[in-house]
Amino acid sequence: MVKLSRVAPLSDRIHQLEILLSKSIPVPKDWLNKPGELKDDAQLKIIPCDNYKELIQAWRKAMKWTPGLDCALSVMLASVVSTKALGDQLWVKIMGPGSCGKSKLCEALSVNKEFVVSKDTFTGLSSGYQSDNEGSENLSLVTKIKDKTLIINDGDTLLKLPNLTQVLSQLRAFYGRNLRTSFKNKMSADHEGYNTTIILCGTSSLRKLDESELGERFLSCVIMEGIDNELEDEILLRVANKANQIMAMESDGDPEKQDDPTYTYAKKLTGGYVEYLRHNAQDLFSKVDNPELAIRKCTRLGKFAAFMRARPSYQQDEVTEREFAPRLVSTHIRLSIGLAVVMQRKKVDEVVMRRVKKVALDTSRGVVLNICEYLYGLEKGSTAKAVSTHTGISEGKANSLLKFMRKIDAVKLIKHKRKGRTSSLSWCLSDVVNDLWEEVMEE
Amino acid sequence: MVDNLPRTLKPYLFHGIDLDWRGSNSDNVYAECLWCGQEKFSVKVSNGVYKCWNCDVRGNAHAFLEAFWKLSDEHTTDYKSLARSRKLINPDTLMMWGVCQSYTQKNWLVPGYDETGKLQQLYKYTKTKKGTMALLGTSTINQKMTGIHLFNKNKPRVIICEGAWDAMAVWEVVRQCRHTEDGLIPTANESASLYSDTNVIGIPGCNTFVDKWATLLIGKEVHIWFDSDRPKTNSRTGKTIPPAGFTFAKKLAEKLSGRKKPPESIHYLCWGKNGFDEELPDSTDARDFLNRKFETNGQVVKGRSII
Numbered sequence: 126m127v128k129l130s131r132v133a134p135l136s137d138r139i140h141q142l143e144i145l146l147s148k149s150i151p152v153p154k155d156w157l158n159k160p161g162e163l164k165d166d167a168q169l170k171i172i173p174c175d176n177y178k179e180l181i182q183a184w185r186k187a188m189k190w191t192p193g194l195d196c197a198l199s200v201m202l203a204s205v206v207s208t209k210a211l212g213d214q215l216w217v218k219i220m221g222p223g224s225c226g227k228s229k230l231c232e233a234l235s236v237n238k239e240f241v242v243s244k245d246t247f248t249g250l251s252s253g254y255q256s257d258n259e260g261s262e263n264l265s266l267v268t269k270i271k272d273k274t275l276i277i278n279d280g281d282t283l284l285k286l287p288n289l290t291q292v293l294s295q296l297r298a299f300y301g302r303n304l305r306t307s308f309k310n311k312m313s314a315d316h317e318g319y320n321t322t323i324i325l326c327g328t329s330s331l332r333k334l335d336e337s338e339l340g341e342r343f344l345s346c347v348i349m350e351g352i353d354n355e356l357e358d359e360i361l362l363r364v365a366n367k368a369n370q371i372m373a374m375e376s377d378g379d380p381e382k383q384d385d386p387t388y389t390y391a392k393k394l395t396g397g398y399v400e401y402l403r404h405n406a407q408d409l410f411s412k413v414d415n416p417e418l419a420i421r422k423c424t425r426l427g428k429f430a431a432f433m434r435a436r437p438s439y440q441q442d443e444v445t446e447r448e449f450a451p452r453l454v455s456t457h458i459r460l461s462i463g464l465a466v467v468m469q470r471k472k473v474d475e476v477v478m479r480r481v482k483k484v485a486l487d488t489s490r491g492v493v494l495n496i497c498e499y500l501y502g503l504e505k506g507s508t509a510k511a512v513s514t515h516t517g518i519s520e521g522k523a524n525s526l527l528k529f530m531r532k533i534d535a536v537k538l539i540k541h542k543r544k545g546r547t548s549s550l551s552w553c554l555s556d557v558v559n560d561l562w563e564e565v566m567e568e
Numbered sequence: 569m570v571d572n573l574p575r576t577l578k579p580y581l582f583h584g585i586d587l588d589w590r591g592s593n594s595d596n597v598y599a600e601c602l603w604c605g606q607e608k609f610s611v612k613v614s615n616g617v618y619k620c621w622n623c624d625v626r627g628n629a630h631a632f633l634e635a636f637w638k639l640s641d642e643h644t645t646d647y648k649s650l651a652r653s654r655k656l657i658n659p660d661t662l663m664m665w666g667v668c669q670s671y672t673q674k675n676w677l678v679p680g681y682d683e684t685g686k687l688q689q690l691y692k693y694t695k696t697k698k699g700t701m702a703l704l705g706t707s708t709i710n711q712k713m714t715g716i717h718l719f720n721k722n723k724p725r726v727i728i729c730e731g732a733w734d735a736m737a738v739w740e741v742v743r744q745c746r747h748t749e750d751g752l753i754p755t756a757n758e759s760a761s762l763y764s765d766t767n768v769i770g771i772p773g774c775n776t777f778v779d780k781w782a783t784l785l786i787g788k789e790v791h792i793w794f795d796s797d798r799p800k801t802n803s804r805t806g807k808t809i810p811p812a813g814f815t816f817a818k819k820l821a822e823k824l825s826g827r828k829k830p831p832e833s834i835h836y837l838c839w840g841k842n843g844f845d846e847e848l849p850d851s852t853d854a855r856d857f858l859n860r861k862f863e864t865n866g867q868v869v870k871g872r873s874i875i
Contacts (some may be wrong), residue, residue, distance in 0.1 A: 132655050133859045135754055139745045141858045142738070143752045149791045149835045156818050157834070158826030 169236050169389065171396035177469045180391075180398050187391040189360045193348040194226050196480050198395075200346045201234060203463030204322045205241065205274045206402040210410060213455040214300060214342075215463060218280070218334070219326045220487075221348030227326040229388070231278045234324075236396030240403045242269055243276040247283055250295045267299070270321045280327030284334070293334070296323070300342045332491070341434075341448055344456055347487040402467065413465045414472035415458070422478055422564075423461055426485035427454030429565045432558055433489030433497065437529045447533040453488075457481060482565070492518060492526060497535065497554060501562050506539050506551030527552050534558075576616030578707035579629040583636055583690065584672030587611060601625070602639060602671060633706060634687045637668065637679055644668040650676055654733050655859045661740040665715060665732070678703055678732045680712030680772070683781050685719065688712050691732065691772075703732060705772070713781060714770040715739065724832075725766040726784070727791045728820075729854055730813065735770030737855035738793070742766055774816040782824055790824065790831040792817045795853040796839035814843025 133141070174180055184190050184198070197219050207215045221227055235243035250267040266275075277283065286292055302319050325331065325343065334343070384392075402409070428450045435447035461473045461481045470477055486494075495516045500507060507515075513523035530536040535558045540548045554562065573581070577597065580587055587597045594613075601609035604623035611618045619626040625635060647659035647667070656662065666679040670692065680689030689712035691703040705711055714732040718739075727742075729735040743763040746755040755761050769784075771777055774794045794813035801808055817836040824831055837854070839845040845852065852860075 131859070132652060132657060135657055135741070135744055138657070138741045138858045139752045139754060141860065142741045142745065145738075145793070145837065145854060145857060146752075148838050149793065150838050152792075152818070152821040152834045152836050156821040156825070158822055160825065160830045161828045162826040 169393050169396065171236055171400060172390070172393040173401070174394045174397035175401040177398070177467060180394050183387070183391040183394045187385070187388040188226065188229065189356075189363060191226075191349070191356070193221070194230065196483055197221075197227070197346050197348045198230055198233075199464055199467050199480060200344075200460070200484060201230060201324050202398070202402060202467040203460055204324055205234065205399055206406050206409070206466055207459055207463045208240070208274055208322045208403070209272060209320045209406060210459070212459055213452050214302070214320070214322055215456055215459045216300065216323045216343045217325070217484075218331050218343045218345045219324060219348065220329055220331055220345060222328060225349045227348060228278055231276050231324070231326055233392040233395035234274070234276060234399060236392050237399040240272075240399055241274050241276060242266075243278060245278045247277045247292075248286065249288070249292045250299055267319065271319045272321070274322045274324060276324045276326070278326055280325040280331050280334075283325070283327075284330060297342065341452070343488075344460060344484050345488040345490070346484050347490070350490075406466075409466045410462060413462050413470070415462055415465075416472060419461060419473040419478055420458065423457040423481065424450075424454050425561060425564045426482060427451075427457045429561050430457075430485050430489045432533070432535050432561065433494045434491060435493060435529075435533050435535070436491075437525070447535075457485060460484060485565070492516060492522075493530065493535070496523075496526065496530065497558060497562060500536065500552065500554045501559065501566075503553060505541065506553030508549075508551055512552065574613050575708050576613060576629075577611060579616070579632065579709060580611055580618070582692070582707045583633075583670060585609070585611075602636070629706075629709065630688050633690045633709070636671065637666070637677065637687060637690055640671040640677055641666065641668040643671055654736070655855060656733075656736055656740060658740055661736050664718070665736050665739075666717065678714055679717075680705070680714055681716035682712055683716070683784050685716050687717075703772075711772040711776045711778070713772075715768060716784075719767050719769060719784065721784070723765050723767050724787075725789045725791070726831075727766060727768045727793055729768065729770045730774050730794045731772070731853070732770040734793070734853050734855045735768050737858050739763075739768040741858060742768060774813050777816075777820055777823070779823070782827055785824060785831045786827075786829040788831050789833050789835070791835045791837070792820055793837045793854050795851050796844045796848050798844050798850040799842075811843040814839075 181190070181195065184194070188194075200217055201219065204215045204217045219227055219230070231243060234241050244266070247266075250270075283289070283292070299319070299321070302317070302321075323343075325334075331345075430453050431448045431450040461477055464477045464480055465471075465473045468477065496512055499512060499515045509524045509527055510520055512518075512527065513520040516523065518526070527536055531538060531552075534555050536552050537555045538550055539553055540550055542548045577587055580599075585599050585602070587599045596610040596612055598607060599609045599611075600607050601620040601623060603625050604620060606620070606622040608621040609618065609625075610621065616629050617627070618632055627635065644663075644667075647662040650667065651657075651659040651662055654662075666687075668677055669675070670677050673692075676693040678691040678693065679687050680691055682688050689709050690706050691714075692706070693701060693703055696702050696704070715735050727735075727738060729738055743758055743761050744754055744756070745752045746757075746761050752762075758764065771781070774797075794817050797811040797813040799808050799811050821834045821836065824834055839848070839852075844850075848857070848860075
């Protein structure tokens with residue numbers, strides 16, 4: 126007789142179902158989390174990574190990887206790794222035209238939620254909102270970014286805030302690791318000892334922050350100065366082909382499938398590298414050797430940047446002064462060691478210092494740098510009119526800036542005596558700035 | 569299948585579309601169209617989009633799965649053999665769950681759905697490399713749930729079963745019984761049955777639960793019915809691996825309860841104090857248990873015997 130598969134009749138199954146229902150009991154309380162404790166949206170899982178070359182290789186496969194992007198990523202990672210180190214904090218501004226890849230880098234760092242907090246919109250660090258009578262819950266952003274890196278993806282919108290002055294003053298105070306707020310309810314609080322680095326991304330409009338003195342807290346890194354036509358054409362073709370290929374694919378909400386797989390992989394690897402850097406920061410820093418020469422170069426770069434980004438005050442015209450350089454020197458040193466750690470160099474070598482110099486020059490960019498660049502090497506100096514022509518600013522502005530630069534000892538006025546004719550005046554670099562320029566630009 | 573096959577062609581080859589791929593350098597590969605019979609069915613290698621240049625059926629891989637399922641379902645008439653082998657009482661259960669025979673390969677197919685009820689996966693009931701029969705998902709397509717097309721969001725209770733066959737077995741009994749003071753009794757009235765306030769769904773395995781699926785469970789009374797797995801020993805390290813079903817039920821409960829909008833309550837099938845029933849064979853599932861009483865003694869029951 127053939128043994129067939131036995132199928133219990135309904136009556137038996139109903140009896141068995143009753144047993145199953147009696148076995149279906151509430152889960153133990155220790156299995157339960159508080160509602161909202163876990164994020165609703167699925168996140169990318171990081172891939173462990175402790176090799177910088179492997180990370181860069183992944184990025185090269187994901188997109189057209191330019192030297193600007195390479196430098197920007199390493200600077201952002203240097204800011205992240207230095208979060209808990211003692212000393213002046215390393216806050217960086219990453220600037221570039223639209224679609225140059227800033228957001229992609231921000232998204233990649235944001236994959237690691239443990240050490241990075243990313244915000245697309247930023248309205249301030251503190252909130253006086255009181256959610257209950259006791260004021261037990263502080264909803265301020267500052268409580269969420271302790272010992273982490275805050276990435277503000279679209280820094281340009283920061284400039285449009287109606288309470289920009291207040292926000293900028295908060296940020297200035299927060300640079301000193303403390304934020305003491307006062308509200309007319311129970312939400313006043315003193316936040317002290319907060320190690321937080323900030324990465325601000327946006328277009329060149331971010332230079333407006335320099336006017337508010339907040340710019341002094343940031344070093345700048347420019348991904349792309351102007352658009353190279355050939356590079357743009359190369360990228361356009363690549364992007365067009367990719368867009369054509371992926372249009373027929375649907376995203377099902379799975380974060381692993383939202384983007385091109387090579388880019389997703391690069392993001393996950395970046396998240397893993399952030400984790401490696403933060404978990405081993407102290408150990409990695411201690412192993413980097415910083416030669417005397419590199420330290421001296423950083424002092425020159427710091428002083429150079431202090432001169433170059435000096436501007437006449439918008440608040441008053443009684444006193445003319447420039448930024449004192451120690452903080453800039455400190456942050457450049459911090460950047461150099463951070464970059465050495467990120468790039469897995471044993472010491473702060475030429476490769477690292479090239480990037481530090483690039484950041485120093487990006488931080489120094491502006492009209493004062495342009496004027497100094499023009500005046501350098503002109504033994505007989507130049508007139509304000511010629512400066513105006515070569516730098517593209519109006520003669521009035523050129524005059525005004527040159528007078529300002531004279532007051533901060535960046536330029537000097539020299540008199541040329543001519544036989545039988547009135548002497549002429551021209552502007553040239555001061556000895557201090559001339560020497561600085563030679564040292565910084567020697568390579 | 570060739571190892572270096574483009575990813576985009578795998579879903580079609582998985583379901584027996586005879587694409588002429590021999591490491592071709594051309595952008596399109598061709599096969600006979602299942603809908604019109606002409607050799608004008610093409611798939612673009614770069615993005616997996618298909619199109620028949622004769623009858624104009626077209627779409628991406630997901631659209632293909634849906635169209636292929638419709639075609640296979642239209643041509644499936646006999647469910648009895650599968651119902652018997654899967655120990656289901658009623659062959660109609662398979663039909664209601666969208667199970668059908670592949671138009672090309674004659675394997676049985678089970679549709680998988682996302683949380684919105686869209687068909688996005690076709691599982692093929694086939695022999696694995698180990699020689700056992702299992703439901704294999706279409707290559708390169710994500711795992712999905714089964715039974716979602718029958719899901720009614722107004723019902724307060726959801727039973728989550730481990731696998732489509734378990735879900736079907738539970739579903740067909742739940743539809744045919746109702747509560748009384750003396751316990752559960754048979755009923756032919758579905759609106760009075762347990763099914764009137766209970767959904768039954770299947771997930772592909774106890775290790776697979778996509779976060780988005782949890783949106784179906786917001787505010788519901790959730791019952792997690794996974795298998796009675798025994799603990800195992802890692803042959804390399806000698807460490808004891810806790811029971812898989814019990815472990816995953818715990819993880820799922822943690823995940824669901826921690827969401828901003830959690831279920832109203834979470835229950836699990838407590839087979840035994842250590843997470844499994846010592847008297848039952850390893851990996852006993854709900855379907856085995858529903859069928860168990862009749863199988864274990866093999867004696868004549870209520871005057872009927874098939875041996």
